[in-house]
Amino acid sequence: MSTDVLLLIVPAAFGGVIWGIFGGALPGISPSITMALLLPLTYGMDPTAAIVMLAATYVGAEYGGSIPAILIRTPGTNAAAATVVDGYAMKEQGRAGEALGISLYSGFVGGLFGLGVVVLLAEPLSTVALAFTPPAYFALGVLGLSVIASLARESLVKGLMAGVLGLMIATIGTDPVTGVNRFTFGSPELLSGIPPILVMVGLFAVGELLAQSGEIGWRQAVPERARIRFPGPALWRRIALPQAIGSVIGAFEGMMPGGGGAVSSFLAYNEARRWSRRQDEFGRGSPEGIAAPEAANNTVACTALVPILSLGIPSSNSAAVLLGGFLLHGLIPGPMLFVSHSDVVTGLFAGLLAANIAMVIVGYLMMGPCIWLVSRPRPYLMAFIYALVVSGVYAIETSLFHVGVALVFGVVGYALRYFEVPLLPMVLGVVLGFMVESNYRRALVLSGGDHMTFLQDPVSAAFLTVALLFLLGSTARHALGTRRRRGAELPV
Amino acid sequence: MNRDLALGTSGAVIAGGYYWLAATIPDSALADAVGPQGLPIVYAVVLLLLSLILVARSLRTANLEPRTQALGSRIPAPGFHLPRVLGMLAIGVVYIAVVPWLGYVVSLAGLLFAVTWYLGGVISRTIAIVAVSGAIVFWLLFVRLLGIAHPTGVWGQLF
Known part of the structure; x- marks a missing residue:
């Protein structure tokens, strides 16, 4: 790798980590929102630097979430919720610096493990996709959409509705086969469709801004000052096992649809307690109770790249925004990325390494x-986030129409938050809609309209x-869950 | 009307409107077997079916509610703060409307001031200073550092 590339990647990694830590440290601003806010700003950047910056933001945000979790008992991100338990207990014992040090060090260990998994798995998985035909690409899109079933935890119907709405949004613009305009209402701005980035910034950042606008006041948290203290050799040995547990769980969860940092953190916390010799310390300021979830959520920040890089399918909100970053720069994740843009992939791997190192330093x-930022009054923070959204979205194509969209x-x-509808299915629909429709129709043109082509192609059939x-598994799980919930209902 | 019923009804209305728009997409001489209307119509029908399922389920649940009481509590969705949300949106819409005339810095300072005042409920000199300083920082970042040409408004003609 040339020095020029390194000079691009390393500052991008540091910049992304700084942005991520700030975003993650703000309660209510999730890693996906932090990344969505940054997404428009990366438009004019070198593609490798832009992708590295977004991935580094994810890494930084996962650590940043633990800062308010430990200092003010408020997790900055969902994934940091498990850290609150023992992190805040340690802070109450005057060990906030030690808790922050364990969080940072464990995040670093988890991040390095996750990076190893990405480097080992992403390319071999992607080589399978080299043999893809239009039917296979269509089937891959359908497989991606089937992820919706596992994302719709509360209601499968609502998740599917959001997915279909996303597919509908993807049909806006010029038809991929005939060139006929669809749902453009005579607007030239809609001819090329609605860019997924606008959907993501709108759903994640603006939607959250509106949702939080009803719960704002001048109240502000007053955290105490803390200085990070890294663990010594004895503590290293003690937290090695929970870190390993967290890393392994995070690696699997990161690659699984709907897994994400929050699920992996709680699973890791639970398993670390189960395997610990000092179970009674959990909940009362156990270093292991911080090490396991923090290692897990930082592993997820890396392994979430495996399904994106190899198949182009995001497994979580943050991964979807990262995918948006690829698309914004004209990069199509999947097997061809390793062939036509191997420099971007190599740069991303190097950037992730730099991001994990940067996370410790920054x-x-x-x-x-x-600490200063966390204690700012919320109205100021919300105002600056709003300003960032309108400025960033305008910067993409210097279009006020885009700001309106x-x-x-x-x-x-x-509205989706209000109706308790998951956001990711809609994003999946928007991102995968074009791929599904264009390849479905292309496959039918090639086969003379014979739908059996989707079953005759072995990859497509698989x-x-x-x-x-x-879908069947998720439906069965939902049905079982509904029956259990009904079982918990009592006649009055 | 409970939230699921409202969502199901809204979904059905959206599906109906989308179906009507999809059916009016003009044919093309280049059309394949599916055509430009094909999948949009399928999506509309699927959304309609899902919406009807949700409506039916919510009506059934509503009928069961008087006789049963759930033991487990669900995490509540965000409250419906319509005036707040509309106010926040109005600030964004006004920004879009005035930025071509007032320019980026002035409009953004106005947005920062308006949002802080609207969410905080107080007006002070500090808010004004933070808003103007913030707008200048954004201008330095986007216009000077990143080289993105934001609208200059009437100021561009004066200077």
């Missing part, structure tokens, strides 16, 4: 500014079978 140095999707995002099994 995390140590930025504790003061983070992002606001419209903000309303959609707010994907469709897996998608079907996935």
Whole structure:
């Protein structure tokens, strides 16, 4: 790798980590929102630097979430919720610096493990996709959409509705086969469709802004000052096992649809307690109770790249925004990425390594500014986030129309939150809609309109079978969950 | 009306409107077997079916509610703060409307001031200073550092 490339990647990694730590440290601002806010700003950047910066933001945000979790008992991100238990207990014992040090060090260990997994798995998985035909690409899209079933935890119907709405949004613009305009209402701005980035910024950032606008006041948290203290050799040995548990769980969860940092953190916490010799210390300030979840959520930040890089399918909100970053720069994740843009992939791997190192350095140095930021009145923070959204979205194509579209999707995002509909299925629909439709119709043109082509192609048949099994499994799980909930209902 | 019923009804209305728009997409001489209307119509029908399922389920649940009481509590969705949300949106819409005339810095300072005042409920000199300083920082970042040409408004003609 040339020095020029390194000079691009390393600052991008540091910049992304700084942005991520700040975003993650703000309660209510998830890693996906932090990344969505950054996404428009990366438009004019070198593609490798842009992707590295977004991935580094994810890494930084996962650590940043633990800062308010430990200092003010408020997790900055969902994934940091498990850290609150023992982190805040340690802070109450005057060990906040030690808790922050364990969080940072464990995140670093988890991140390195996750990076190893990505480097080992992403390319071999992607080589399978080199043999893809239009039917296989269609089936891959369907497989990606079937992820919706596992994402819709509360209601499968609502998740599917959001997915279909996303597919509908993807049909806006010029038809991929005939060139006929669809749902453009005579607007030239809609001819090329609605860019997924506007949907993501609107749903995640503006939607959250609107949702939080009803719960704002001048109240502010007053955290105490803390100085990070890294663990000594004795503590290293003690937290090695929970870190390993967290890393392994995070690696699997990161690659699984709907897994994400929050699920992996709680699983890791639970398993670390189960395997610990000092179970009674959990919940009362156990270092192991911080090490396991923090290692897990930082592993997820890396392994979430495996399904994106190899198949182009995001497994979580943050991964979807990262995928948006690839698309924004004209990069199509999947097998061809390793062939046509191997420099971007290599740069991303190097950037992730730099991001994990940067996290330790920046995390140590930025504790003061983070504490200052966390204690700012929320109205100021919300105002600056709003300003960042309108400025960033405008910067993509210097279009005020795009700013308006992002606001419209903000309303959609707010409505989805209000109706308890998951956001990711809609994003999946928007991102995969074009791939599904264009390859479905292309495959039918090539086969003379014979639908059996989707079953005759072995890769397509395999994907469709897996998608079907996935849907059936999720439906069965939902049905079982509903029956259990009903079982918990008592007649009055 | 409970939230699921409202969502199901809204979904059905959206599906109906989308179906009507999809059915009016013009044919093309280049059309394949599916055509530009094909999948949009399928999506509309699927959304309609899902919406009807949700409506039916919510009506059934509503009928069961008087006789049963759930033991487990669900995490509540965000409250419905319509005036707040509309106010926040109005600030964004006003920003879009005035930025071509007032320019980026002035409009953004106005947005920062308006949002802080609207969410905080107080007006002070500090808010004004933070808003103007913030707008200048954003201008330095986007216009000077990243080289993105934001609208200059009437100021561009004066200077």
